[in-house]
Amino acid sequence: MKLALATWVEVEDYLKDNDGIIVPIGSTEQHGPTGLIGTDFIIAQGIAEACAEQLGCYVAPPLAVGMAQHHMAFPGSMTLHPATYIQVLVDWITSLSKHGFRRIYFINGHGGNIAPTLTAFNEFYAGVSLKPETEESKTLCALASWWTMPNTDALIRDIFAEKDGAHATASEIAITQYLCPESIKPAAPDLFVAAAGTPLDIHNGYDYRRRFKDGRIGSDVRAANPEDGGRVFKQAVKDITEHCTKFFQS
Amino acid sequence: MKLALATWVEVEDYLKDNDGIIVPIGSTEQHGPTGLIGTDFIIAQGIAEACAEQLGCYVAPPLAVGMAQHHMAFPGSMTLHPATYIQVLVDWITSLSKHGFRRIYFINGHGGNIAPTLTAFNEFYAGVSLKPETEESKTLCALASWWTMPNTDALIRDIFAEKDGAHATASEIAITQYLCPESIKPAAPDLFVAAAGTPLDIHNGYDYRRRFKDGRIGSDVRAANPEDGGRVFKQAVKDITEHCTKFFQS
Amino acid sequence: MKLALATWVEVEDYLKDNDGIIVPIGSTEQHGPTGLIGTDFIIAQGIAEACAEQLGCYVAPPLAVGMAQHHMAFPGSMTLHPATYIQVLVDWITSLSKHGFRRIYFINGHGGNIAPTLTAFNEFYAGVSLKPETEESKTLCALASWWTMPNTDALIRDIFAEKDGAHATASEIAITQYLCPESIKPAAPDLFVAAAGTPLDIHNGYDYRRRFKDGRIGSDVRAANPEDGGRVFKQAVKDITEHCTKFFQS
Amino acid sequence: MKLALATWVEVEDYLKDNDGIIVPIGSTEQHGPTGLIGTDFIIAQGIAEACAEQLGCYVAPPLAVGMAQHHMAFPGSMTLHPATYIQVLVDWITSLSKHGFRRIYFINGHGGNIAPTLTAFNEFYAGVSLKPETEESKTLCALASWWTMPNTDALIRDIFAEKDGAHATASEIAITQYLCPESIKPAAPDLFVAAAGTPLDIHNGYDYRRRFKDGRIGSDVRAANPEDGGRVFKQAVKDITEHCTKFFQS
């Protein structure tokens, strides 16, 4: 159920017996010459809405622009400063907590969001922990980055092996091909291999572009196809639905 | 053209001959017992994408959560603090400006966003004005709230007259009925008339709910229907396309 | 009654039966080659003190430096960043609210202050709306920009017609001539007409000066004189006193 | 010369041969049952304008609301958070520096402003020191609290001796009697002596009021009179004019 398509009266009813909600978070950033700039939020939103359908819970609108400072040397990328990102998530959590949502589950589509999202949780919690206890101490948050769910990760390795890469991966491009069949772009002709450096060595945008010239990190996008994208998508929905169920019951 | 469905290479090409972009901004907030919580960003996004189609320009993803503190006494509403909202818009503008977008046109679906959006423009501009001049002084922003365009406003008055109201208006509900026909909710049985106060007297959320008990301000939602919604929508697209064209050429 | 000339004991007494206060807000910014840099706060303070006299209420000291980033290419202009401006007003409101002032009425002399002032109100209100209800939810704010009061506006149009312009207007210069007769400057010899652009197209300071070379926007300051200034001033005091009375009684 | 009564053209001329400006800073806070709430900015403004007259330099409008959190248990007191105060002063300094003012001299009327003012200078300087050198490194600030000037302090001790006290002092009340003869209040009948604690032991507002019940700290306001106020005022103007002259020439 999309929060955006509900009325406040319906939400008020829901909160009598439920206190869980899903929030998709992604990014608007370059995904190489083949991947869509919206890849990260499109996938997060797609998975989140499918999970919410299965769970019978509400799903908030996606956070479309995330923390992507390292992609700013590629046109079309947008970013929040991490400090802004944190404040945004604190405001979202505070808003939902005010109404009585006590389990807020973030489904994430972008690696660069992980650290600031966890930091945002702690910023919200710090506001709780440093003051006398109130009802707000019952509001708990969880984060699930879809590609890190063990079964999903195993399936990706099984299908794409070393062609998947670390940014603008074959798997995420395949999922967007599945979700947005009208926006499939021609694959870049070959595998871009960075001259040096590993995915962990991500610093500022200038440094990134110097090392990863077309934006990809080690991905062979010729391996992407809508069918495999659909398989990974469904596995991720299954994995995350189970994970979220446990969180809502905790 | 949706920025989310482009690649960075396509955006780089676009920027050789163009420097305009459209950004839809809305809100996630109660719209009375009949209106959708996502009304404001759904309409802004709908209009923005239609305008971008006509203009052949890019449209960014929508800002789905805006400044809606006054609706926080109704479940499901979400808000950014105004200070957060400003920082978000400054970050979006700074990101786009970094790539060479010099005309950034915001299409707005929520009255409560007007003041903080203009304030965000000035926050960005203050960063320019207080320092030695750089290229960034060429980046200009404009704001269009769809219901304030003269011809659109006239059409709304013509169709809905005094039934339109000031929040959760008949016209905005009609547009969402047109855009989301699968989510038409039963109309509230009557016109809610606030016991006292006018639309200009909006303060905090507790005060709001005391005065406007079901969330609406003076709107008779029984007047809303998808056909009239479509008429208003198309007029707004036409008006804003013209207005944006002038801005892009300025 | 000026707050600055009272003792705390007198204010304590006042608050037993009253909860209203007036706050003048202005700007320190260029007003063309003829207008005073202090025009906006001088007028706001003048009107505010006259209204307070009639209402028997307290008037705070003026906010002399406002949001004037767009005037920063003209020497002598001073500005707060909008984010600073908001925090200042939130602190002023919080201070007054702490003592029990429940109706805080801002009389404004500067167009550039309107959006950030409304945004500041919402920042204060957001602090109320996102937390459990306290006494602070009774503290309400209102804004009146003197030249927008209908009767005042009508009188200006009647006296100055199209010579008034949009910045460094004949009417505001006339009022400062009335209030500060010892500081009447020689009028600029002619009407400066901007080569292009309208008053709504205000962006950063560099852009402003390029388009409005001597600082004025379309005003013919030769029309200003102390007598007409006095007429407009008195009308504004009358209009705002009535408006404020309603707010204090709401 | 008041900046508020100048035009930008006059300021532009001034800056060809001068780069100094005076800024008065004060507070809006309780000064016991006899002293005016505006005491601190009224005196700072009075001295600043007299000094500027002698120096032939511009004087900015006063900062009327300063850092007075410790007085917030007394009605009518207003305060900025120190963090806000700092940002305000940084914005003022940045504005003036943008135009080429290189010597900014703050005349202060309130003890509670000293630490945050010096901190604000350092916040502005930190922005300079942590970046490559620009013209802004030439902009220097100085602070003078009138009652700390050696000759002024000696005169106060000579006239009021131990009756002066540490807050709502006889000398500052005397100066306001000199500057605002129409607002002389009846003196509190006796010397309020705090049961315990010294002027250095100032903490939060609740603690302050518990220890200093009527707001004064050790002052016998019966000693205040306009004549002595005038003597102290003139001495302060003389001392500060000399001090400022050196700073402008440094």
Place this chain on the structure above:
Amino acid sequence: MKLALATWVEVEDYLKDNDGIIVPIGSTEQHGPTGLIGTDFIIAQGIAEACAEQLGCYVAPPLAVGMAQHHMAFPGSMTLHPATYIQVLVDWITSLSKHGFRRIYFINGHGGNIAPTLTAFNEFYAGVSLKPETEESKTLCALASWWTMPNTDALIRDIFAEKDGAHATASEIAITQYLCPESIKPAAPDLFVAAAGTPLDIHNGYDYRRRFKDGRIGSDVRAANPEDGGRVFKQAVKDITEHCTKFFQS
């Protein structure tokens, strides 16, 4: 070489041929009934100084108070808000970068610091990425949490196996016993096993204490001893020295 024990002249010489520096970061927080409150920064500082000795590079003073909001229900714990933590690290990085340090290597002793540290790096980088390129784009940061180095982790598993736990671990207590032999506390009598929840389920401080009653998470501190502490410490120094060497050469 400790930065604190150098002179600026020595640092100036060092920077002619070197651009690397080590920064230890830890926390001041409860470590169960047996562990020291300073455990995290004591270990980080110890390892950092030993590594710097081997590398011949400078080591900054430790960040002693980190992000520990979740421990605030246990007396003696201190925390920075994550937003403060980020600003502190940005200021430290900016300071070092100003002098020409281009490789800044953080050795971390506290799990709760990981997300905010990476976020702080991105906040610093965002300042670089959103502006025209300067020398600052050459300043790169890296993070090493000592217990995550593969060989160190293997040794811990080898020595302590499942008795290590997840907070107030046997291994970290053993290291502090090795480094601070005069402060060895009696071991808690048994293994505290949380009734429910896993180490990943850390939220606010109230929730933490409810679930982990004596502060430990699954650690059997009876297994800790100085000898094993020394072995782990030396392995960590070896691992991190190698890791840092690669970073300095990158």
Place this chain on the structure above:
Amino acid sequence: MKLALATWVEVEDYLKDNDGIIVPIGSTEQHGPTGLIGTDFIIAQGIAEACAEQLGCYVAPPLAVGMAQHHMAFPGSMTLHPATYIQVLVDWITSLSKHGFRRIYFINGHGGNIAPTLTAFNEFYAGVSLKPETEESKTLCALASWWTMPNTDALIRDIFAEKDGAHATASEIAITQYLCPESIKPAAPDLFVAAAGTPLDIHNGYDYRRRFKDGRIGSDVRAANPEDGGRVFKQAVKDITEHCTKFFQS
């Protein structure tokens, strides 16, 4: 007693009968060609730990990096922006106050910390004063800069007279020689005398280095020796222990 070497159970016990704690604050900044970069926090920490020993109270870890923007033109100096510094101290105070520490005594080793520390106290207090009263109003802070204690100051004048200077003083170098005998550096060959300016005239880092070329302000470091350092250190410990005792009992 060092907080870092205690367990939370010990702190819980301590708080049953005590509510005082000492916090050393210093700086990491150039101290001329002879003085150690860590001088200010090394001395503050040394004195604080000695005082805590005598008082039987806890001492927190030192704040090693303070407000030193004016030293940033000398390699190795580190600084927090004053705004960051304030937020750090507010977080430290808030953490300690949460546990029931009601008297927090800061022992300071750096002149540049004085204004921002007092400002931080007021920022914490403002949070108390602007809200309804809570237990937090009982938390009071005090600041002692060791070289300003009257007897310590007298001893310094007695030993070093005019050779002490105002930065990188002979006395502080002597104390570090006493505390860190293995890090005694050769004395700069002569007394550096600034061509112009006084210690009070400290602005940004560029200006500082222009005027005080080797970092010192008027100090003849040849006068420093460990014996005299020990004498001053012991006097400071004695003075501050007495001062702190009174504060803890207030």
